Amino acid sequence: MPAKRGEIEQGVGSEGVIIRDEMVYLSPTGGTLRLVAPEKSRARTDTTIAQVVPGETQRRTEDNTGVRLVPEKPGVVSFTVDGLERILTPSSWVDFDAKKVSELVSNPVSVKSGMQVETGRTLFRVIDNYRVYVLVFPEPGITPSVSRVLTEGRKCTLRFDSVPGRLCSAKIVSRVDSTRDDPKPSALLLELTDYPHELYYLRHVHAKIITGTQRGIIIPKQALVKGKDGYLVYIPANLGVDSKPVTVIAGDESQVMCEGLREGQRVVVNPYVVHEAGITVWR
Template sequence: MSRLTMVPLGKEAMSRRRRSALLKVAILVLLIITIALFFWFLKGKVTSLIVKAVVETEPASMGQIADTRHLPGWIIRDETIVYTPITGRLESLIGDGERVRLGAPVARVKTVNPSGEVMGTVQDFMAPRSGLVVYNTDGLEDIMTPRVLEEIDVEQLSNLTVRKEIIEVEQLVYQGQALFKVINNLDKAHFLAHYNIQDLGRALVPGARLTLALSPEGPTMSARVINVRGGEDAWVVLQISNPPTEVIKERQMTLLVVDRTYRGFILPEKAIVQKEGQDGLLLSIRKKAQWRPVEVLAIVGDQVVVEGIREGDLVVLNPQFVVEGQEIK
């Protein structure tokens, strides 16, 4: 019976085997490193693309914003309603909100028979004054005058209600019904408001001057106190010198009393990035996020007023998605 005999490998053969094993390990390590580098590079590219897509920037521009207090109330305008003496179908000759001259044709009513068919009689209605044409009424035209605090008691003031009636073009209008009104938009308007001294931060007295606004960003309007009725809880009539069209056309609205105005670069408060206790912003400089210190002049709502940057600098608005030095758009 034969036996198998193990013959020891020679030194050269063993050396070849070791070199082959080491080569395989080296190739495997190199492959792992290559794959890791590829994924690291890919991750960087993907992250960069995501950052570029998500990060929002905005050119810095000077502006102004104000600390304000709300003052709800009613606009008092010099206005004239035109009524129809006949029943018929309404046709507008001037659009809602357009300005007309005294005597200009505004609307036309065509008489109709009992079945609603248009007949031959037509009557044109002219502007009784110059101003803005408005095709609605609210039931307060005869009540809302600059002397309202002298003519109406407090209980009536508390129960003021807008009953808006929109006059549709081509609708059937009846004898005695309002067709349109013309509002004097060149003269001063008045504003009736109910306020509490504690909420407003001051007591209003006749002759006092205020600055009003439609929003913290403006525009602003000059106003003067004409009449006050009450004590801690009071009614006031203000005279507005330069009311914009938005104010003229509305009856009930909330104006803002301006306490203080700030001028600077206005940005979202979330754009501020603190670094070592210093307020700053991330700017896009050569397509990279770079931090710059700024001075915060004021915080109004969710906005800040800052100085320390230049007009046109690209400010990162959502810095939570980027780190300093990162490539951005």
């Protein structure tokens, strides 16, 4: 496989949870539910989102009979709730560490137009789409230089595994350090400044906080061979292979960036085959 020129994102992996400023609305009475506003539509304080028609008039759902439900604050409408809306809030995040967050169970439930509802049944939520947060717990091993970058007020870029092909910008609102003697972030509260609609529904997430981008010559990670004095790769040559030392300057889960190779230079992607098949290593 030829080495190619490309880029590798450097950053910090983290497990996290989405926290939204959202208000949940319950049915004020029993009856037939009629949904008025579309899912993911933006509602004003005078927008009718849903209507509950009492049992004795449930057949007259086309007129104005029934209880109209309007939001107290404007926002984005969703008829799917997961039961964590009142537990995870922008003010309650300080009560959660990585263990407590991992124990939270998200159980999404949706309502549909025409269904019978009882008094107190959860019907929908209205999300303040200007206040969406993610509480992240960075993986261990953060270098001091990266730790100094992850400070309150700094802007950063996130990549969510569950939202492929999309970068999200954010601002670090708050930081909790591991200990006073080990000032590395154990938790970060990030306020998203732009985000895809998937975050209206996601709860538990894995995110990478991107701290920089390296550009250079890239090869697959499995092409590396650990030698006595560092890393090397095998290059096809004269019915055998040459061993060529390389210096790894960056990497991610699947590829590494190396010095010591030219663009287009072919490397053996599965170096273990060289020894299993008895291929000659010239040097």
